[in-house]
Amino acid sequence: MAVKIVRYEEPVFRPPSEALSLIVQATIGCSHNKCTFCGMYKGKKYRERDVGEVKEDLLMAREFYGDVKRLFLADGNALAMDTAKLLEIMDFANDLFNLERISAYATPIDLLEKSEEELTILRNAGLKLLYVGIESGDDEILKEIRKGVTSKQIVEGCKKAIRCGIDLSVTVITGLGGKKRMYENAKNTAKIINQIEPKYTAALTLIPVPGTTLYKKIEKGEFKLLNPVENLVELKWFVEGVECETIFRCNHASNYLPIGGNLPDEKESIIKAIEYAIKNPRILKPEFLRGL
Numbered sequence: 001m002a003v004k005i006v007r008y009e010e011p012v013f014r015p016p017s018e019a020l021s022l023i024v025q026a027t028i029g030c031s032h033n034k035c036t037f038c039g040m041y042k043g044k045k046y047r048e049r050d051v052g053e054v055k056e057d058l059l060m061a062r063e064f065y066g067d068v069k070r071l072f073l074a075d076g077n078a079l080a081m082d083t084a085k086l087l088e089i090m091d092f093a094n095d096l097f098n099l100e101r102i103s104a105y106a107t108p109i110d111l112l113e114k115s116e117e118e119l120t121i122l123r124n125a126g127l128k129l130l131y132v133g134i135e136s137g138d139d140e141i142l143k144e145i146r147k148g149v150t151s152k153q154i155v156e157g158c159k160k161a162i163r164c165g166i167d168l169s170v171t172v173i174t175g176l177g178g179k180k181r182m183y184e185n186a187k188n189t190a191k192i193i194n195q196i197e198p199k200y201t202a203a204l205t206l207i208p209v210p211g212t213t214l215y216k217k218i219e220k221g222e223f224k225l226l227n228p229v230e231n232l233v234e235l236k237w238f239v240e241g242v243e244c245e246t247i248f249r250c251n252h253a254s255n256y257l258p259i260g261g262n263l264p265d266e267k268e269s270i271i272k273a274i275e276y277a278i279k280n281p282r283i284l285k286p287e288f289l290r291g292l
Contacts, residue, residue, distance in 0.1 A: 030076030111157030137192035175206035190241025
């Protein structure tokens with residue numbers, strides 16, 4: 001007899017730090033799904049899953065895995081789900097498992113649309129961490145990539161979540177402004193990190209995804225990609241500009257140089273490591289080993 005386990009509509013994505021978490025899809029796809037650089041959910045049409053189906057998956061997971069400590073609610077931004085439905089799923093999961101943490105992806109738009117009351121209720125139900133792709137703090141870049149928000153709105157939404165007691169792990173992307181806005185991407189992104197003061201900050205490196213709008217611009221010569229050393233120069237500028245306390249990581253599969261530390265305390269050592277790599281690019285991850 002086949003053993004029933006959690007059902008997935010693939011592809012399924014998760015943050016690296018959720019490798020040991022139970023992953024259950026509360027929503028399918030991404031409610032925004034317009035970013036020019038992202039191909040993660042282009043093959044999916046956004047929808048909220050039936051709460052009963054999600055509960056069935058949780059029950060199957062309980063039967064197959066036993067107790068779990070962490071639950072990650074997929075897909076691209078489960079926080080977009082109706083708050084009452086999301087809360088029903090979380091309460092059900094808390095009854096099944098001895099959860100230490102529930103987490104999910106969220107867009108800045110989701111954070112703006114949820115009220116502080118809603119965010120506080122979700123936090124009290126165990127939603128302790130949200131992964132937010134802010135990508136850039138430069139308004140021209142944000143407009144170009146169709147992020148749907150301004151840098152001011154990103155700060156507003158993120159600070160709202162933090163006020164409600166939710167930790168944020170935000171991602172930024174080096175190279176997203178191409179050669180044209182390399183400096184602006186670094187410095188303006190550092191500025192909004194300082195305003196947000198997220199618990200975690202992760203820097204990814206742009207990888208063009210075939211079929212996306214950005215990829216087509218690259219093919220036409222309308223967007224100039226940074227080379228590995230230029231990406232490190234931009235990363236250095238960004239690190240130099242971050243003054244708030246945040247746990248910094250640059251160890252994603254897309255990065256040429258795995259590095260990290262606590263900012264601003266370890267800024268000097270991080271910058272020295274980046275500078276060494278700039279002068280000795282042979283130590284960088286080769287292109288064929290980079291991934292999404």
